[in-house]
Amino acid sequence: MSAPLFSFAGVTGGYGATTVVRAVDGEVAAGEACCVLGRNGVGKTTLMRLLTGHLPLQSGAVTFGGRPMDGLAPDERHGLGLIYCPQDRPVFDNLSVRENLTLMASADADRYAPLLAAFPILEDRMAQSAGTLSGGERKILSFVRGAAETGRLLLLDEPSEGVQQENVERMAAFLHEAKAAGRALLIVEQNLAFALEIADRVIVMDHGEVVLAGNAADMTEATLAAHMHV
């Protein structure tokens, strides 16, 4: 078996001297989705920030495309194809919806066409500043931005938070397409049904540690819920 596109081992870190995430391992291969599950405050977002370079690792290693990521700034990781849609403040509130989408891309919006067709709500609000969107609409904007990028790895932190069910289903459809196109997905979710629909692997976290990991096919919602203490 070839090496996974993205892997991390013993990832430990947090804020300053405080350790939030301890010795978390995981990997995602091209065309595969891994979902990170867990209650609020167990360190899922911190894990994402450690993997994307927004927080320094206290120990552990992150490898993407066979290349160690240590010391690389978030924009350098982005340049290598690591696309990240954060949970909190997922868009630039002071820019318009259009500016959010074209900030780093040329004005040609071809790559957005299928996404905008699926989420017409954005098309109607192109000129509006993103700060005036609802929480769910901001998540959709962030999702559209990330899904349209060409990077091989997509890290999504709670993409479905506050998003209406029909739009969550559309997101799932795009994520299946992305997997079919050979992209690797690492997704933090609270929505179990959504997570299980796309996930090939699952990591459940509690108190900053992995309490359960394995193939999604082997897990039932009941097993997962038991490990999440919900």
Next chain:
Amino acid sequence: MDPILTTNILNVVYEVSTLAVVVLGLAVVFGLLGVMNLAHGEFVMIGAYCAFFVQTQNLPFLAAVPVALLVCIVLGLAVERILVRPLYARPFDTLLATWGLSMLLREGVEAVYGRGFKSVAVPLTDSIDVLGADYPSYRLLLAAVSIALVAGLVWWFVRSATGRRIRAVVNNPELAGSVGIPVTALARNTFVFGCCLAALSGVLLAPLMPVQPMLGLDFILKSFFVLVVGGLGSLVGLISGSGVIGGVESIVSAFFDRTYGYTTVLIIAILFLWLRPNGLFPRT
């Protein structure tokens, strides 16, 4: 129109527009990096000494512009790397560090040129008749250049891709990195750009003021007052702050004398800090 009134109006326009250029550099750096560069005035001073240096070499006045830009690019890059970048998350330390830098730069220039006043010859000595008032053409040109510079920069900030990216970083630095904006490089370039803007002001203002090592203090103080009055949030605040501070000072100075001008500005700044600490246009 009454020539005295015309002269006073032109003086106000001159004061406000030249002040706005200096404050713009300071404010852009603060907006993007969260760093209040207390050595900003010293970059104005270095620009003025570049004009003096060029004069001693018998070169044309405008040769001072590339000289000052070169000096400030080198200096700005070094300061950003050594002093500013390691202290990004520590605003109070940055204040101390840049204040220390300002002393170092003053002493450094004093070591080379001494404490005495130097004068730079005014490149345009004639005056122009404006609505009956005889106004020095260099001052007029300088006001026009300053207005064009501020307007051009505002336009660029609103319209250009780089301007949009700067606004994105100001709004959400973490997301900015993750969408691929090279945040560190952008911050570095912005810092150097702010230094260059100060130096350019220094060159252009040099013929109209005594060139001496302490001249930067005056600019940093006034720039602060502008930011106190206008608020740190926006270009509108910056321009209105420059209007209030530059305008009041030049009007009061014209009717009484410069000491009263300074005093009035100081009182206004204190009143703002007391009653309206976020300025006219607070950051939202």
